[in-house]
Amino acid sequence: MIRQKSNVIQSTGMANQSEPYYYECGNECTLFRHAYESRLPLLIKGPTGCGKTRFVEYMASELGRSLVTISCNEDTTVSDLLGRHLFIGGETRWVDGPVTRAVREGSILYLDEFAEARSDTLVAIHALSDHRRCLYLDRTGEELHAADGFMLVVTYNPGYQRSLKELKPSTRQRFVATTFDYPAEDKEIEIVCHESQVESAISKKLVKLVNRIRELKNLNLMEAPSTRLIIASGQLIARGFPARQAARAAISQSLSDDDEVLNALDQLIDLSL
Ligand code: ADP
Secondary structure, X not given: OEEOOOOEEEOXXXXXXXXXXXXXXXXXXXXXXXXXXXXXXXXXXXXXXXXXXXXXXXXXXXXXXXXXXXXXXXXXXXXXXXXXXEEEOOEEEEXXXXXXXXXXXXXXXXXXXXXXXXXXXXXXXXXXXOOOOEEEEOOOOEEEEOOOOOEEEEEEOOOOOOHHHOOOHHHHOOOEEEEOOOOOHHHHHHHHHHHHOOOHHHHXXXXXXXXXXHHOHHHOOOOOOOHHHHHHHHHHHHOOOOHHHHHHHHHHHHHOOOHHHHHHHHHHHHHHO
């Protein structure tokens, strides 16, 4: 592991080009490590596009664990996750789903947008999120104990306006939790430079623009613009696309369909870039 600046962390690992880059924003890496070593499941709260997934990818790589990622939604069934009997080559065979594979292999199991999961999914993984670290497979009658190295990590976006999709206290209290937010300005500038390869002066302008938009509560945006959107504008600019057009395409158009809001955002873009 090399630390490029006080807080910038990038794994070098075993000459693996695809090791994730992650810029630590607080003490989240230490918390994750302690949770992992204490066999505690972790809940990461935070808005979309602020670095939660990248963080988990980075920590999995740091800990040398494989990562199984599942984006939860209402259509995903328990069988999709745990497994099912399939008719293969003239016989019926049990085929593990991704959760079961993670439990057997001792992977880090990352359930993104956990609050979107169906309630039967939450019930199915209940015993995995406490001291039992067990998965019951009704269909095969197996009781699986999670292999060493298994860790359950889930994310939840509390700002997302969906009252029905709150996590119940009985579920939340199974996890140690931490809250992520967009990185502080200097860190976000650095991240945007790294991820989009745009020059530092442009990255600074983009981040300042987005921080202004984040402060404008009267625009009634469903969600504030994410680090991901700044990186997308940076990528377009780095390829030679004009800066204002890039910010319109990657930031304003992603945030709203309302003409008045778009107009206000575009004016800010013209002032900032
Ligand atoms: P989330 O899972 O919170 O929706 P992501 O982890 O996908 O968001 O973050 C979006 C992008 O922002 C990432 O792909 C990465 O390029 C960048 N990013 C955000 N925060 C960081 C960080 N602290 N270090 C490195 N990259 C980051």
